[in-house]
Amino acid sequence: MTRLTRAIFRKELIETFRDKRVILGVIVSPLLLTPCLMGAVLFFASQKAMEMQSSVLDIGVYQEAEFPALLEHLEADESIKLRELGSREEAVSAIESLEARAALIIPRDAPEAFRKNETAQLELIFTQANENSGNARNRLHGIIGAFNREQTKSRLAAADLDESFIAPTKLTDTSIAENEAVVGFALSMFLPYLVVMSAAFGGINTAFDLCAGEKERGTMETLLVSPASRYEIVQGKLYTIFVISLVSSICSILGILIAIAFGQNIIETLFGEGFSISYLNLIALVLIVVPLSLLSSAALFLVSSFARNPKEAQAYIFPFVALFIFPAVLSSILGAESPLYTALIPVLNIAMSMKQLLGNVFDLSYFCLALGSSIAYAYVSMRIVTALFQKESILFRS
Known part of the structure; x- marks a missing residue:
């Protein structure tokens, strides 16, 4: 230079x-x-995440046939509030009017299939156009997933089988990244x-x-x-x-x-x-x-x-x-x-x-x-x- x-x-x-x-x-x-x-973005994101985790969500339930075991499990969870609905159409209307964030439909044959140790088919209604409805959907998946794990243990115990019977392999993740x-x-x-x-x-x-x-x-x-x-x-x-x-x-x-x-x-x-x-x-x-x-x-x-x-x-x-x-x-x-x-x-x-x-x-x-x-x-x-x-x-x- x-x-x-x-x-x-x-x-x-x-x-x-x-x-x-x-x-x-x-x-x-x-x-x-x-x-x-x-x-600011991180603060509001963390506030939103904590708010979504701690909020109590209104969940509609329509039973074509009573499913007491599942209802007791849902009622025991304090993160949701159940509301009885009279029909599938009422469930859809409740979600659209925001009276319920999601709705669980229990078909007529679901309780009987459950009692026979078969798979009870359930329907979950929500709207992807609403963030709280999506949160309710994820919340219900978690709650029913926990219910499924409990019932699986009961079925295995009744059949005198170990949990390993339904788990041929178990994969454990180990990250070596610092x-x-x-x-x-x-x-x-x-x-x-x-x-x-x-x-x-x-x-x-x-x-x-x-x-x-x-x-x-x-x-x-x-x-x-x-x-x-x-x-x-x-x-x-x-x-x-x-x-x-x-x-x-x-x-x-x-x-x-x-x-x-x-x-x-x-x-x-x-x-x-x-x-x-x-x-x-x-x-x-x-x-x-x-x-x-x-x-x-x-x-x-x-x-x-x-x-x-x-x-x-x-x-x-x-x-x-x-x-x-x-x-x-x-x-x-x-x-x-x-x-x-x-x-x-x-x-x-x-x-x-x-x-x-x-x-x-x-x-x-x-x-x-x-x-x-x-x-x-x-x-x-x-x-x-x-x-x-x-x-x-x-x-x-x-």
């Missing part, structure tokens, strides 16, 4: 950070709004997408202001007659956009980690364990977003160089948005153990590398190839921007 490049870089960076919009969008929003939003790996896997589902978006859009206002904005204000000519060469001007401005994009990406990562740190109790309520992430993974995440930020900065500066003013630059932004959003969304669908050739796909390779780092399936060859190819793409983009900046027809479009 030459002396004049450093001077332009310092000048642009100082002026950029004087803009309150940049401070708000790049630093304040990821570090303050992101934790607040995630905290809490850190489980946490990383959960984060890998959404963190790469957020970081890519932050790198792509964190420096958008800065990029549009540093080139298209200067064209509109008429200050580009003054800068071009300065002692700095056009190459040095491009480098100074590009480094400024790069710093803003990188800061935005890092703040997004830190914002999510802050939200996780402050929401440990809520997360433990929802998932049964706390979240944490190693410093090594954090360092690797920051390292991998460096070429991503450089690539997005060069692409944004390319758009800004071609546009006459910031408004026109916004009109040209759609291809740029598609270039970054599509791979980011695709990364949330693909598995972390993707083929090696995906390490050559711009943006997607960075997102997949982050997913591997967080999901504890780190592949050094994939990481190196993704890092190297991303640096190459960023370098090519920088050269294209520099070449465009040399053309009068691009700089002084009217």
